[in-house]
Amino acid sequence: MKNVIFDYGNVVIQWRPFLALSHLFETEDEMKDVFEKTGFSTWNKEQDRGRSWEEGIALMEVQHPEYVHVYEAYAAGLVPAHSTLVAGTTEIIERLHVKGVGLYGITNAARESFEAVKAASTAVRLIKATIVSGEHQLVKPDLAIFKLCLEEFGLDAKDCIFVDDLAANCDGAKFVGMDAIHFVGADDLEQKLVSRGIL
Numbered sequence: 001m002k003n004v005i006f007d008y009g010n011v012v013i014q015w016r017p018f019l020a021l022s023h024l025f026e027t028e029d030e031m032k033d034v035f036e037k038t039g040f041s042t043w044n045k046e047q048d049r050g051r052s053w054e055e056g057i058a059l060m061e062v063q064h065p066e067y068v069h070v071y072e073a074y075a076a077g078l079v080p081a082h083s084t085l086v087a088g089t090t091e092i093i094e095r096l097h098v099k100g101v102g103l104y105g106i107t108n109a110a111r112e113s114f115e116a117v118k119a120a121s122t123a124v125r126l127i128k129a130t131i132v133s134g135e136h137q138l139v140k141p142d143l144a145i146f147k148l149c150l151e152e153f154g155l156d157a158k159d160c161i162f163v164d165d166l167a168a169n170c171d172g173a174k175f176v177g178m179d180a181i182h183f184v185g186a187d188d189l190e191q192k193l194v195s196r197g198i199l
Helices: 028-038 040-048 053-063 065-076 089-098 111-120 143-153 167-175 186-195
Strands: 003-006 102-107 129-132 160-164 179-182
Touching: 003 089, 028 040, 028 065, 040 053, 053 065, 089 102, 089 186, 102 143, 111 129, 129 143, 143 167, 160 167, 167 179, 179 186
Parallel strands: 003 102, 003 160, 102 129, 160 179
Antiparallel strands: none
């Protein structure tokens, strides 16, 4: 294997929306209850697909006006929401970089979210190039986003290991011919990269 392709959310950076919304909720459970009532997961996936924040907020003004302030606060708080590093992953990326492994990324994120991740993580600066879903209107596990990565960066699937915290995304990578590691922690990732002879 010559290349490792990283997801970022909950692999390199912990996605913690509560850090953007702690002034509105006393607990994360309270926040999650509102997210469930208002369909935050579906809403956020469309932001990852490239919908503008203005459009997303306008939709909430129609569907859940009583909670639109929550969505406005999240949009304004992308930096704190993406500010916490996942323990150990940065060091693994640095070691791979020193060994000359090709480092790439595929992330489901709006451009603004990705900029927040880059600001928080020195490791992202070592990654050669990244497919950001919001720039291409494609989200994992759509096979098209994996094919785009291979084509855009001139990679051969058999030379790539994809790392993601969601099993469905790993399955998508495998379907196009990549190896994949389901991320459950840096120690486990290190062991699996060592077993593959890349670390």
